[in-house]
Amino acid sequence: MVLYLGIDAGGTASKARLVDANGLRLGAGKAGPANTRIGLDALHRSLLDACTQALKDGGVADSDYGSVRVGMGIAGINRMGMKQQIQALDFPFANVQLTSDSIIANLGAHMGGDGAILILGTGSVGLIKRGEDSLSIGGYGFPISDEGSGAALGLSAIRHALRTLDGRTRPTQLSQAVTKQFDHAIPNVIAWMDDAAPADYAAFAPLVMEYAEIGDEIALSIVRDAAQHIERFIETIFAKGASRCVLMGGLAPRIKPWLRARVVEKLSAPLGDALDGALILAGLPIGSLASGR
Missing domain, CATH: 3.30.420.40 (ATPase, nucleotide binding domain)
Structure with missing residues (x-):
């Protein structure tokens, strides 16, 4: 068989x-x-x-x-x-x-039919399929692309955490939770960064979402920025003629509530x-x- x-x-x-x-x-x-x-x-x-x-x-x-x-x-x-x-x-x-x-x-x-997707996982990419032809939007690789992804959320969290450690911005619960994983020491963050892969950055995404949901100002700014990128992805997908669009990937269910209702209404179930x-x-x-x- x-x-x-x-x-x-x-x-x-x-x-x-x-x-x-x-x-x-x-x-x-x-x-x-x-x-x-x-x-x-x-x-x-x-x-x-x-x-x-x-x-x-x-x-x-x-x-x-x-x-x-x-x-x-x-x-x-x-x-x-x-x-x-x-x-x-x-x-x-x-x-x-x-x-x-x-x-x-x-x-x-x-x-197997025509339609579009937006994947929000470690990275992010949009894809429109029409017959045998397909068109990608974004997805050029981290860190130059992957807007709205788990890796992008994690990168923003690390950047904000470093700024709190050197005094450029006020610490919040999120920044403290991030820097705690590096014993609140900048050299430890830099050493980690040398070998960190996109998945390592994406591992911080659940923390960002958790603290955004309880109102942490840094987490809120990161998630709202990600939501804007995601909404622009979706708008571009439909502007290019897609008949339907599905949100996919591990981050999708968590970040969907942060999108505007008029954008969510355009999405279809997989x-x-x-x-x-x-x-x-x-x-x-x-x-x-x-x-x-």
Whole structure:
């Protein structure tokens, strides 16, 4: 029997879902970050780890891996030459289809149909799909892009915390909570920054949201700024002719209440998730995906 494995590889984690030809879920897996910026070897390990977990969870023997068709959506795969390098990696499967994490999110959100998404996770990116054509908005990589994302929230929190430590601004509960993680010492922050990845910055996003919800003035300014960027994303998506737009990603539910009502009213509910999109990419018929739910 042919099996289908979908992989959603993002900046914070990589997730896998295994289904049979009828769309019935058989197994799941989760591994570390799989953004291309972590390096090809680390990326390969994360992808294989997520795949192996899902296959073992589904009771698939090593000898049957050759019957598995895989679809992978990988953050950062559009960087120059990266797709070709990943295609050259060794995977023990019947077939591996590769694309970006935003493409699989769009496929899942609209079950292969036309529409737009705005992903708000570790990073941020908008994607409009019309037939075989797609148009990306933003998503150029942290720190030059990814406005309104978890990494952007974390970066702003770190910047504000440093300003409180050197006396340029008044401390708040948020800044104190951030600097506490570095023993309130600027050299510790700088040392951390040297090796910090986007996911490390995004780890501070829940703190920002928590303190914004209780009225911390720095947290409020960060979240309101992020909301403005997100609203501009959505306005641009519709200005470019999208028929519907879905908000996706781990940060989306938390920040949606901060958007203006007239913007939220334009949004649609997703028909599926990014792993559904990865399974569509792998070749699973959409009808089987719907019937397997």
